Amino acid sequence: MKIVKFSAMWCSGCLVMNPIWEKIKKIYPQIEFINYDYDVDEDMKEKYKIGNILPEVIIYKDDKEVTRIIGEKKQKEIIKIIDSL
Amino acid sequence: MKNKILFTLIILFIPFLVSAKTDKVDLYLFHSETCSHCQAEIAFLKTLDDVNVHLYETTRDKKNSELLVKVKKKLEVNSPYVPFTVIGSKAFIGYNDTIKDLIIDSVDELKGKEYRDVVGEIIKTKKVREDLKIEGIVIDANSLNIPILGNINPKKVSIPLLAIIIGFVDGFNPCAMWVLIFLISMLIGMKNKKRMWILGVTFLLTSCIVYLFFMMAWLKITIQISSIFIVRLLIALVALIGGIINIRSYFKSSDGCEVTTKEKRQKIFTKIKNFTSSKSLIFALIGVITLAFSVNLIELACSAGLPLIFTQILALNNITGFLSFIYCLLYIVFFLLDDLIVFIIAMVTLNVTGISTRYTKYSHLIGGIIMIIIALLLVLKPSLLMFNF
Numbered sequence: 272m273k274i275v276k277f278s279a280m281w282c283s284g285c286l287v288m289n290p291i292w293e294k295i296k297k298i299y300p301q302i303e304f305i306n307y308d309y310d311v312d313e314d315m316k317e318k319y320k321i322g323n324i325l326p327e328v329i330i331y332k333d334d335k336e337v338t339r340i341i342g343e344k345k346q347k348e349i350i351k352i353i354d355s356l
Numbered sequence: 357m358k359n360k361i362l363f364t365l366i367i368l369f370i371p372f373l374v375s376a377k378t379d380k381v382d383l384y385l386f387h388s389e390t391c392s393h394c395q396a397e398i399a400f401l402k403t404l405d406d407v408n409v410h411l412y413e414t415t416r417d418k419k420n421s422e423l424l425v426k427v428k429k430k431l432e433v434n435s436p437y438v439p440f441t442v443i444g445s446k447a448f449i450g451y452n453d454t455i456k457d458l459i460i461d462s463v464d465e466l467k468g469k470e471y472r473d474v475v476g477e478i479i480k481t482k483k484v485r486e487d488l489k490i491e492g493i494v495i496d497a498n499s500l501n502i503p504i505l506g507n508i509n510p511k512k513v514s515i516p517l518l519a520i521i522i523g524f525v526d527g528f529n530p531c532a533m534w535v536l537i538f539l540i541s542m543l544i545g546m547k548n549k550k551r552m553w554i555l556g557v558t559f560l561l562t563s564c565i566v567y568l569f570f571m572m573a574w575l576k577i578t579i580q581i582s583s584i585f586i587v588r589l590l591i592a593l594v595a596l597i598g599g600i601i602n603i604r605s606y607f608k609s610s611d612g613c614e615v616t617t618k619e620k621r622q623k624i625f626t627k628i629k630n631f632t633s634s635k636s637l638i639f640a641l642i643g644v645i646t647l648a649f650s651v652n653l654i655e656l657a658c659s660a661g662l663p664l665i666f667t668q669i670l671a672l673n674n675i676t677g678f679l680s681f682i683y684c685l686l687y688i689v690f691f692l693l694d695d696l697i698v699f700i701i702a703m704v705t706l707n708v709t710g711i712s713t714r715y716t717k718y719s720h721l722i723g724g725i726i727m728i729i730i731a732l733l734l735v736l737k738p739s740l741l742m743f744n745f
Contacts (some may be wrong), residue, residue, distance in 0.1 A: 281538035282613035286710025309615065310625070324612040342612025343713055 272302045272356070273331040277321045279309040284343045285326045291346045299353060332356055381466045383407045383459070384475040386424045386440040388415040390738055394439040397451040404460075406467050410475070414438060426478050444471040518669060519683050522726060523690035526662040528711075528719030532563075532651045534613065535624055536695055537710060539647070540702045542632040551637060555644045556699055562648035563695070564688050570656055571663050571684040578671040588734050591668050595731035598661025602724030609720070611713050624651075662723055663687070665730050672734075672741050 276292065278285035296304055307315045309325055321327050328340040330353070337356050340349065385401065387394035401409045412420035424440065431447050433440075441448040441455070443462045448455045539559060543552045581587040615621070624647070631643025656663070666687055670680050694711055702708045733741050 279613070279615070280541045280708070281534040282615075283533050283537060283710035283716075284612045284713040286537065286708055287712045310621065323615040324610050325615060326612060342610040344611070 272299075272353075273305065273334075274302055275305045275307065275319060275329045275331070276326060277307050277309050277312075277316065277319070277328070278326040282309075282325045288326050288343055291344075291349070294346060295349055295353075298350065302353075330356065379468055380406055380408045381443060381463045382410065382473055382476055383463070384410045384412065384427075384442045386412045386414050386420065386427075386438050386442075388438050389413055390415070391438055392737075392740070393451040397439050397441070397455075400451075400456055401459075404463065406463055423475075423478065427475055430474055430478065442475050445474045515669070515673065515675070515683055516686055519666065519687040520690050522662050522666050522723075523687035524693060525719045525723045525726065526687075527691040527694045528715045532654060533695070533698075533711070533716075534616075535628075535647070535651045536698065537708060538625060539628050539632075539644075540699060541708050542628050544702060544706050544708065546632060551640070553703060554637070555632065555640055556703060558641055559644050559648045560692060560695060560699060562645045563652045564692060566649055566652040567656070567663070567688050567691065568681075568684055571667050571687065572681065574664065575667040575670055575676070575680055575684070578667055579674075579676060588668075588738065591664065592731040592734040595661055595665050595668075595727045595734065598664075599724045599727030599731060602661070602720045602727060604724075606717055606721040606724065609717055611717065613713060661727050665727060668734065669730070669741050672738060 278288070292304070296302075307319075309316060309321065319329060322341065324341050326340075326342070329336055330338050330340070338352060340352065344352075383401065383404075385394075385397065387398065398409075398411065401407065412423060414421040414424050424438075427442060427447075428434070428440070431442070431445070433447060433449065435449050437449055439449075439451050441451070441459065443459065444466050446462050448458060536559070540556065543556050546552045578587075578591075627643060627647055631640040631647075634640050634643070667684075670676075670683060675683065694715075698709065698711060730741065
């Protein structure tokens with residue numbers, strides 16, 4: 272499984288989500304996490320067709336996009352989504 | 357001949373006796389036509405038999421309000437509020453059940469007795485006689501006796517309370533938070549920690565001054581025109597529309613950061629990078645002040661509804677001068693509270709923490725409800741916003 276995350280240094284919601292994603296990484300060491308900056312990684316933003324609400328997270332399974340998480344979510348909600356895939 | 361002299365004396369003294377020992381007590385009520393408590397008191401006074409009620413409407417009749425000023429000066433009362441009732445040398449501010457009972461007691465106490473009629477004196481002599489020092493007893497309907505805290509005047513508490521609530525709700529405003537966070541991120545990267553604090557504090561202070569300037573200027577305008585119903589209607593309309601937009605964005609917006617246009621973002625980022633990396637402190641200060649100025653003008657447009665409403669309430673309560681400055685400052689302290697929290701945590705921990713955008717969503721909802729309620733009150737029941745108990 273692979274998780275691609277888009278955030279920005281000035282985005283309050285992203286800052287709130289950072290520690291949550293750190294915990295998720297510890298819970299799921301086997302998942303690959305890739306972080307992109309909305310302002311810096313412009314090409315990636317185009318490639319992954321990122322909208323105008325941040326943070327935006329795309330989850331891949333077997334290299335296929337299975338779901339997107341947009342905005343802030345509670346840790347429980349994210350664990351539930353990952354476990355359901 | 358003796359009878360004639362006796363008869364003349366009686367006639368001479370009767371007026372003196374009557375005014376001293378008249379069966380009816382003179383009661384003077386200073387009121388305003390939009391004040392619901394005044395209307396309630398007038399209705400009550402009509403039921404009293406032993407009272408000569410003298411009514412003085414103070415918002416339309418200049419002579420009446422001048423008389424009120426003289427009476428309050430004599431009784432050393434600085435409360436600007438009506439209803440203001442005077443019986444003899446006793447005065448009552450506001451009207452409620454307690455005051456009602458006290459009026460009845462005072463009338464019973466003075467009926468048929470000799471008493472100093474302060475207002476009657478001022479009316480007859482056209483001036484405040486300083487020679488006759490009196491013990492003016494003033495009972496303020498608004499003050500509540502709360503254990504430990506003692507005498508609290510809820511009216512004096514409600515406007516500051518509104519300043520805190522509306523300021524706090526207004527503070528959770530997404531428009532400029534992203535700029536502050538970006539600025540803080542840049543500041544944290546600076547080696548010179550003293551300069552970091554100077555620039556950060558300057559940004560917040562400038563934001564405070566810009567907002568304060570706008571609110572005071574708007575209050576000055578509103579005070580002049582707020583008595584005009586059409587103006588109040590317009591302000592109510594702005595508040596109503598603002599309220600609906602706020603509630604709509606509560607349901608529409610997601611729990612995330614809405615990204616503004618790239619050009620706008622880049623422009624502000626470049627500005628911030630320029631002055632945070634500049635060698636000259638003066639240049640950096642000028643940069644941070646202009647940034648704060650422009651960002652807060654955006655904030656005002658983004659949330660102008662709430663400060664507009666708050667200043668309208670100050671205008672309705674005729675609060676001007678230094679007191680209005682204090683209330684606006686209180687509003688802004690709570691408006692900047694979330695920015696202050698983010699700023700101080702970042703400066704101390706050198707780590708930027710955000711505030712969940714959920715609070716922004718709730719502030720839209722609460723702010724929207726407040727705006728709609730006040731908008732309706734402004735039109736339907738402005739007296740409820742006048743905090744006259």
